[in-house]
Amino acid sequence: MYRIAVVGATGYTGFELLRLLASHGGVEIGALTSETYTGKDVGEVFPALSKVVSRRLEKFGRAVCEGADVVFCCLPHRTxxxxxxxxxxxxxxxxxxxxDFRLRDASVYEKWYETEHICPERISGAAYGIPELYRNEIRAARLVANPGCYPTGAIVALAPLLRSNLIDPASIIIDAKSGVSGAGRKAELALQFSEVNEGFKAYGIASHRHTPEIEQELSVAAGIEVRVSFTPHLVPMTRGILSTIYARAREGVTEAGAREALGKAYGEEPFIRLMPEGGFPNVSQVAGSNFLDIGLTLDGRTGRFVIVTVIDNLVKGASGAAVQNMNILLGLEETQGLSHPGFWV
Ligand SMILES: NC(=O)c1ccc[n+]([C@@H]2O[C@H](COP(=O)([O-])OP(=O)(O)OC[C@H]3O[C@@H](n4cnc5c(N)ncnc54)[C@H](OP(=O)(O)O)[C@@H]3O)[C@@H](O)[C@H]2O)c1
Structure with a gap:
């Protein structure tokens, strides 16, 4: 039995890790850290975990994670x-x-995150944690930079199309909508129920910090520098990201060709599902699961692909991907602890 520790266990991604790992079967839960709830049992902080996980929250310190085979770090960026x-x-x-370790160029991090990177020398040793793209790198890594939620929803769908030169890299528009848990558990005026409920707004327009992460990975796939228009939106739901992506088809490319490229890339992948022709996914079908579902069509009138992806931001967009990465690091079956379907239809 392997042992894991979670640093910053009292946030949404910490909760989701514990929810998934409680029934994983191959790992036991070791140290859980918190600065705010030190001394409390995790079941007191998260009533949903009472009688499922019992562990006293500890202040982070050098000796806390002793004995852990993998440590999950669920702290805010900069921390x-x-x-x-x-x-x-x-x-x-x-x-x-x-x-903090997703962007390969520290100066890009410093520009978008408006802070100095205090350990840029650690970045090159980090594997970017989308298993469907970087499985071998992850297997060999000591540090996995788990991907952002919006980037996951965009990169997975676009990478095979760019690699096969089926779309114009200069034409990509990503219009994404997220539930409120994407912002974490912290109290913030803009995230209060009365501010979010019955509303629907764009934010981070032409400036969201996930933009350089998306561009970095799409540039790798395209083999040239890619710039995207990315607009995130806040939707009054708790979980889920739906991304509607537009990209101009290269001359002569067909929908069947795009489906073939995606099928070739992900046909054997346990967590990527391509919807049948004419089918488009609903965030509800992936809620609570590690699936990323893709629907696409080629709009013959405009020559643009319209691609819709859905993920649960806390699972495939965060803690589910983290468990998948842990499974790879430990040489376990990649689907262990993750093979359940979503909550809804
Ligand atoms: N939410 C998502 O959908 C999502 C998706 C992908 C990636 N992420 C990333 O995953 C990380 C965690 O996200 P989250 O949603 O779980 O955030 P969160 O709900 O705000 O939780 C953050 C955790 O970090 C601890 N913490 C906060 N400030 C700290 C500080 N200055 N020093 C030490 N501990 C501190 C908090 O615990 P205590 O106050 O108890 O110490 C809490 O356990 C973030 O970097 C986020 O960007 C989140």
Whole structure:
């Protein structure tokens, strides 16, 4: 039995990790850290976990994670980079859910996150944690930079189409909508029920921090520098991201050709599902699951592909991907603890 620890266990991604790992079967839950709830049992902080996981929350410190085979770091960006290097130096394998090690160029991080990167030398050792694209790198890594939620929903669908040169890389528009849990558990005026309920708004227009992460990975797939228009929206639902993506088809490309490229890339992947022709996914069908579902059509009138992807931001967009990465790091079956379907239809 392997042992895991979670640093920053009292946020939404920490909760989701514990929910998934409680029934994983191959790992036991070790240290769980919190600064705010030190000394409380995790079941007191999350009543849903009472009688499922019982563990006292500890203040983070050097000795806390002792004995862990994998440490999940669920801290906010900027905070994670203060913690991860110490964990690596202690010999732990780390899956970091923050953005601090996702961008390969520290100057890009510094520009978009408006802060100095305090350990840029650690970035090159991090594997970017989309298993469907970087499985071999993840297997060999000590540090996995778990991908962002919006980037996952966009990159997975677009990478095979760019690799096969089926779409014009300069034409990509990503119009994405997220539930409120995407912003984490912290109290914030804009995230209060009365501010969000019955509303629907765009935010981070032409400036959202996931933009460079999406562009980085699409550039790798295209083999040239890619720039995208990315607009996220906040929807009054708890979980889920639906991304509607537009991209101009290359001359002569057909919908069947795009379906073939996606089928070739993901036909054997356990968590990527391509909807049948004419079918488009609903976020409800992936709620609580590690699936990423894709629907697409080629609008013959405009020559543009319209691609719709859905994920649960807390599962395939965060903690489910983190468990998938942990399974890879530990040499376990990649689907272990993740093979359940969504909550809804
Ligand atoms: N929510 C999502 O859908 C999602 C998706 C992908 C990636 N992520 C990323 O995953 C990370 C965690 O996200 P989350 O949604 O779980 O956030 P969250 O709900 O706000 O939780 C953050 C956790 O970090 C701890 N924490 C906050 N500030 C801290 C500090 N200064 N020092 C030490 N601990 C601190 C908090 O615990 P205590 O106050 O108890 O110490 C809490 O356990 C973030 O980097 C986020 O960007 C989130």
């Amino acid at each position: 994670a980079m203060n913690t991860v290097p110490g964990l690596l130096d202690q010999g732990f394998r780390v899956v970091d859910l923050s953005a």
